[in-house]
Amino acid sequence: MKTDNTTQASAGIQGPAWDLSAEYQSFEAVGFLADWKAVETALEVLAGRGARIGQRIPDAATLNASTETELLQDCRHFAVELEQVSTLLSNLMVYVNCMASTDGFNSQAKQLKGRLDTLGSQLGALSASYELLMKLAPQDFYDAFCAFDDTAAFRFALGQIRKLKDLALPLEVEKTLSTMSPAGFTAWGNLYNNLTGTIRCTVQQPDGKESVMGLAGASAVLKQADRPARESAWRAINAQMAGNQEAFAAILNSLSGWRLAEYKQRSHTRKLHFLDSALFQSRISQTTLETLLAVLAEGRELGRHALRLQAGAYGCERLGPWDILAPAPQASAAADGGESTNGIPFDQGLELVRRAYAAVDPAMGDFVSSMQAKRRIEGRVLDGKRPGAYCTGFTKSRNRYVFTTYKGSLSELSTLSHELGHAYHGEVMRSLPLAESRYPMTLAETASTFAEAALGDLLAAEATDKSALLELAWADAQDAAVFLVNIPARFAFEKSLYEARENGPLPADRMCSLMTSAWQEWYGDALSEYDSYYWASKLHFAMPGVSFYNFPYSFGYLFSLGVFARRASLGDGFHQAYVSLLRDTGRMEVEELAQKHLGVDISRPDFWRESLGIVRQKVERFEALLKG
Numbered sequence: 001m002k003t004d005n006t007t008q009a010s011a012g013i014q015g016p017a018w019d020l021s022a023e024y025q026s027f028e029a030v031g032f033l034a035d036w037k038a039v040e041t042a043l044e045v046l047a048g049r050g051a052r053i054g055q056r057i058p059d060a061a062t063l064n065a066s067t068e069t070e071l072l073q074d075c076r077h078f079a080v081e082l083e084q085v086s087t088l089l090s091n092l093m094v095y096v097n098c099m100a101s102t103d104g105f106n107s108q109a110k111q112l113k114g115r116l117d118t119l120g121s122q123l124g125a126l127s128a129s130y131e132l133l134m135k136l137a138p139q140d141f142y143d144a145f146c147a148f149d150d151t152a153a154f155r156f157a158l159g160q161i162r163k164l165k166d167l168a169l170p171l172e173v174e175k176t177l178s179t180m181s182p183a184g185f186t187a188w189g190n191l192y193n194n195l196t197g198t199i200r201c202t203v204q205q206p207d208g209k210e211s212v213m214g215l216a217g218a219s220a221v222l223k224q225a226d227r228p229a230r231e232s233a234w235r236a237i238n239a240q241m242a243g244n245q246e247a248f249a250a251i252l253n254s255l256s257g258w259r260l261a262e263y264k265q266r267s268h269t270r271k272l273h274f275l276d277s278a279l280f281q282s283r284i285s286q287t288t289l290e291t292l293l294a295v296l297a298e299g300r301e302l303g304r305h306a307l308r309l310q311a312g313a314y315g316c317e318r319l320g321p322w323d324i325l326a327p328a329p330q331a332s333a334a335a336d337g338g339e340s341t342n343g344i345p346f347d348q349g350l351e352l353v354r355r356a357y358a359a360v361d362p363a364m365g366d367f368v369s370s371m372q373a374k375r376r377i378e379g380r381v382l383d384g385k386r387p388g389a390y391c392t393g394f395t396k397s398r399n400r401y402v403f404t405t406y407k408g409s410l411s412e413l414s415t416l417s418h419e420l421g422h423a424y425h426g427e428v429m430r431s432l433p434l435a436e437s438r439y440p441m442t443l444a445e446t447a448s449t450f451a452e453a454a455l456g457d458l459l460a461a462e463a464t465d466k467s468a469l470l471e472l473a474w475a476d477a478q479d480a481a482v483f484l485v486n487i488p489a490r491f492a493f494e495k496s497l498y499e500a501r502e503n504g505p506l507p508a509d510r511m512c513s514l515m516t517s518a519w520q521e522w523y524g525d526a527l528s529e530y531d532s533y534y535w536a537s538k539l540h541f542a543m544p545g546v547s548f549y550n551f552p553y554s555f556g557y558l559f560s561l562g563v564f565a566r567r568a569s570l571g572d573g574f575h576q577a578y579v580s581l582l583r584d585t586g587r588m589e590v591e592e593l594a595q596k597h598l599g600v601d602i603s604r605p606d607f608w609r610e611s612l613g614i615v616r617q618k619v620e621r622f623e624a625l626l627k628g
């Protein structure tokens, strides 16, 4: 997914419509209804098998593989059926989401989504006993289970779960936790979404008029060219955050409080630290995270330097917090009707992406052509279409689709290349079992960031006018500031939140002071003021599914720069190495993957420093362009 990018529209330009008919024709189509029915039937079968497995939990730790033939077969069939029903459920879900994304007024899609979510949580509850048994079972039993042809693919994923063996709670407690969670834990995330969905901000527009808009609209103004409008939007957002601070503080206190209480329950054998779950989901070690953070601290001054250069380009002494997502000032001239390049028509833009991909390898260029020919790119400008861009994949056909709104700006072209990068990642994994293709968030952005960089290289080599070059370099500088300063500040805040939360809930003003300290530590004097309500306005702190959803961004950024650098050093051998790396992202720990495919030890600083060196070159190029 791509969250931070600027948008300028050019009248008339838009992308094509996607064609989903290869997957399903409609919500009423025979295929759609048949898959739905199959899910419901399979859930019943799984319930019976799951209950039998559940009865064996009390003696799970002492199971004897050689005498438990029947149980092994039960587990085997459960695993295979679970994967089948998950595949169908996810396939239906992807279709419903695609339909809802292009048409926000589609009430049928919303209703079906609700019903699929319920089926999904039923499936989660049904698989609890199987997962707990596989977690607790002795190594012999696990080896015997993975020895079947149709279960071998589960080895890595189950092996990961088995690392949590000594943190397991009794089955009844696990079940109670997951039963209580929707109303007690995830509900806080829903409250966050509902609250931010209803907030209205009054923003001063460039023409001087005031408009009332939702949070999404006001956030979009932060990425627009007009500086006073950005400041007005930022102040309006923060006024709303302050006005609702009690609710936002309750959300963060409850999410962190629930997690800490759960970690304490699980710490019966060894202490579970509040960072452990994020590290586990990221598939990296604590040492690797510490090394990354130390190198980010080395890069902090470089990020601040990028911010100061950007301030200079805007003719101000320091940027405000409303400027950190601002587009290049040259682009503002274009948006305000000044002289600049016109928008890039979709076909022409996609051809640039194709050539950038083909320059890495012809197979990659062919992939872009086939995505276009098979109509797997959605780029229209539509009323009621959801904002943002994503890549999604159907689990039955393994076909990938790209969703975006394309109006012809350079940043939208970059987003298109980014999402096609995700699609290529999915394409090279097409022949792998689904169980081996679920990658962690640290690696999720490898192929997409790589694809953005490939396009940037081609454009920089071919750009003739300075404003286009500057726009590209501006994006590089912005990346440096986001990944070397903003993301580490988010991490610093969240860490201090968890440390303080051990002693009880925090009042809202304490959250503000923790955030201010984190911004002071990382931004220093590079900004005119700090964003003290960032803890409330940034969605990532209020996601029930994941904590510390920040360091993986900086990890992914520096990691993919390191991968991109191998393109020059490996030459012709690069593409094969790249594909092999991508194919292993769903079945290896990240340290192991980096060692195998890049020959580097990411628990040591050298690799990260090399990437930092690449960022330094990019910022220097930006500085030279500003001076020249």
Ligand SMILES: [Zn+2]
Binding pocket: 001, 002, 418, 422, 445, 448
């Ligand atoms: Zn992405």
